[in-house]
Structures are given as C-alpha cells and as structure tokens.
Amino acid sequence: MAYSEKVLDHYENPRNVGVMDKDAKNVGTGMVGAPACGDVMRLQIQVNEQGVIEDAKFKTYGCGSAIASSSLLTEWVKGKTLEEAQQIKNTQIAAELALPPVKIHCSVLAEDAIKAAVQDYTAKNAKG
C-alpha cells in the first residue's frame, strides 16, 4: 500500500508529540480506540480562559495513517475555540492526508479524539 507524501511527512516528523498533566484543570484529555483493534489515540488540549485551545499534544499507537491523522489534528486545533475544534470532520482529515478507503477509520478516530478531549475539559470545568 502506498502512503501519500503528507502521511509520510507526519509519520516521520510527527508534530506535537507529548503528554500534559491530565489532572490539570485547563487540560482536556481524549483517549479513543482499543489495543485489540490496532489503534489507540490520546489527544490532549490546553485551553485558556477565553475558551481557546492554546496547545495540543498527542500520542498514538496505530498504523502510519493513524499517527498522521492525530499529528495533523494537533496542528489544526491549536488556536481554535472549543466550538470550532468540534466542527472538524473526519472527511476533512481524510481529504488532507489523501487516506485510502481502508484507512478512513483512522480519521474517524481522530474526530472522536477531539470530541472526547473537549468533553473531558467541559465536564471538568462544569463541576467547578
């Protein structure tokens, strides 16, 4: 299977790899997927008081397309409001990375990851 240039670039030079303090109040963590299915994504966002995502980090266990999808996602969410970040669609990720049909599920997982991270942040801060 041939990978697109963009997938290869993100795979070889992944952006924003790392870990944030998951207990910090201004951090939202989304962990999606399952080891048995062959991919697990962890996306973390750091949100400022204006509700804007200041920083994002990820780690992914999965194929090259899964790694590339999450790496791209961290680039896209930075500077977006929580509202805007939730508007990101898997189809946009799949189109940007030119994912083949068998790899579409990687972009779906990335969309799930940002939704889960936002949800985690919102839940944490609603409790007050």
Next chain:
Amino acid sequence: MKLPIYMDYSATTPVDPRVAEKMCQYLTPDGMFGNPASRSHKFGWDADDAVEQARSDVAALLNADPKEIVWTSGATESDNLAIKGAAHFYQKQGKHIITCKTEHKAVLDTCRQLEREGFEVTYLDPEPDGLIDLGKLEAAMRDDTILVSIMHVNNEIGVIQDIEAIGELTRARKILFHVDAAQSAGKVPLDMERMKVDLLSLSAHKIYGPKGIGALYVRRKPRVRLEAQMHGGGHERGMRSGTLATHQIVGMGEAFRLAKAEMAQDNERIMQLRDRLWNGIKGMDEVYLNGDLEHRVAGNLNISFAYVEGESLIMALKDFAVSSGSACTSASLEPSYVLRALGREDELAHSSIRFTIGRFTTEEEVDYVIGLISQQVNRLRELSPLWDMFKEGIDLHSVQWAAH
C-alpha cells in the same frame, strides 16, 4: 550492502542463478523447447528426458520413487488436488477430515469447500507454542475419518510438526495423511521411506526455484488414489492434465537437487544468522517470540514488539522487506489468524513481524537490521500511549476500551 534488504524468504525466494541458467536452456529456438508429450521426435524426447531428470531430483530430496511425483502449478494446487482428490475418491468410506487452525489458507479454504459439499471437518487448536498435541489429534479421529491434513513447517511462525509421529497414528487407522511441505522441503529432512505420509505438497519458489511450479507426492505403496481436479489429455497418469512446463520443471528439479546437496551447510549458516538476529533483539524490553524456538525451521523468527503496531513498524523499516502477519492475509487489517490460534492476545498479534532469512542473507544485513529495529521500536514506543501506560504500571486489561 544493497538496500532494501530482503528478509521475507518465506513469502518467496529469489531464483538461484544456477537454476535460472539451467531454465534458460529450455525456452529458445536453439534450446530444448519441445513438448515433453511429443513422442515422435527429438524435440519431445529431449524435453521428456529433462522432465524425468527433474522428477528424479525432486523425488531424491524426499527419498521417494520418481513415479510418485505429480507436477502441479504450485503448493496451492497440490493442496487442492490432495485434499479434494482424496476426499472425492474415498467419500464412500467416510466424510470426516481433520486439520489444524494454523494451516495455510490453501488447506483451510479447500476444507471449507468440502464442508459445503457435505463433508465434516475438525479444526484442531494448536498448543500455545504452535505444536499439535498428538493426544488431541488421536482423540479427534473417528471411524469415518478418511483424511488428516497437517503442515510440516508453519509459514508464519516456522514451527515444525512431528509428521513422523502423526503418520504412525494415521497409518494404524488406515486414515490418509496429507502434509503441506511447501515451507519445509529443502530445509527439514524428508524421508518418505520412513515417514508414513501419503500425500505431500511441494513448491519450487520457496527453495530458490521459479514461481508457478510445484508437485504433489502421491504414495504408491500402499497405493493412494485421487480423483483428478483438472481434466484433459491424461498427463501425469491422469491425475493432472495439462502440457508440462518444461523450463519450470527443470528449474524446480535443479532447485531440489541443489537443496539436497547443500541443505546441511545452508541450514547451519542460516541458523547462525537467525540466532544472531534473535540475540540482537531479545534483550529489548517487551519483545515476545511467537512459536516454539527449538522445533523451528532455521530461517524464521516471528516476534511481537509489544505496544508498537505492526504496520507502523513495517513502515519504519522501509529499508528492509519483512511481513506483518503473512503476505497472503496482510491485505486485510485483521491480526494474524495463526497467532490468534496460539492464544496470543490481539494486541500482540497486531504487533508481530515475521523475519525470514535464507541463502543470500549476510551477517552485515543482519547487524544493520538489529540496529534499525531497536532504534525504530524505541521511536514508536515514544509515540505510543500504551507504552506510557505500561511504564506507569497500568494493566491494559483493566482499562475499559471503546471497541470500534
């Protein structure tokens, strides 16, 4: 050193230059291009001589009679001919067949077809080391069992089944015994005088011969009968019609002749390289060898690198050719059915890489691979949330995962 490095000898091998040279003599106008079935002129006689010489060379590696060798297009066809051919011929005596879950798809899918035709098939579970428990095999045998089909060397994990012992069990009950020996011929000794095997599938391209040619050994004493699956001019004593591919057959014969002459020294060298590779990798954290190490063909290592996904690792190892799962199934995203049958967890099955080395592998290549593997596995683990969790001491089985 030439890149990429080939370490996928179980998928196929390059043709040995000595074999290719010989094949070329049977193609062109100034070569021996005749049809071996032409009985009326020298072109046919020369081709027929070459085919019969090759038949003897193939038989010699198995310690069999040349008359027991039937040419086919490869091991898949041999498996089909053996299993369907025997099942159809002997179905009045019973309709039960025994095989194992870790067999090649050529055997499993053929058995599935027979199930659709009304046969009953028992699929044995191997032990966690990949070997078959003979007690369980014996317990599965019934009065209406007509055939047992067990491979000699597994294509993914390289383990060697004790076909000599299985042959004793089947012969005592007058059950036919078929062995898929595609991965073992030329690597593990075969002796049809001693081993009570009735049908044995062979392939040329796994032992430095060309693709597209194989053979089926069909025992004469006691005689084994088959119903032909390919009908036509009655070639190969009616068991497999079709004009013989002289150059392919010559290639297979030469590959088998070389294998017989060089097997001992080849094995010693390959085993040394295999051990060098394993010794260079096994010191890493969380690596697991799949399948028994002792009862294993010389050139195979199948390793799971926990917390790293296999496809991403293969992508990182683009300087050398290895496979994840097996080439025959890796078009799908399912983890290897062979590793699952051993009871390996899905995540370890997803993290497996098969390295198979052979006649043209060098020490320099092995050392290069060891260096690259440790570097890339570490890099991917730094990217893996599962590795973080493992380091924090979290039991991944205690986590509620959202399956997707």
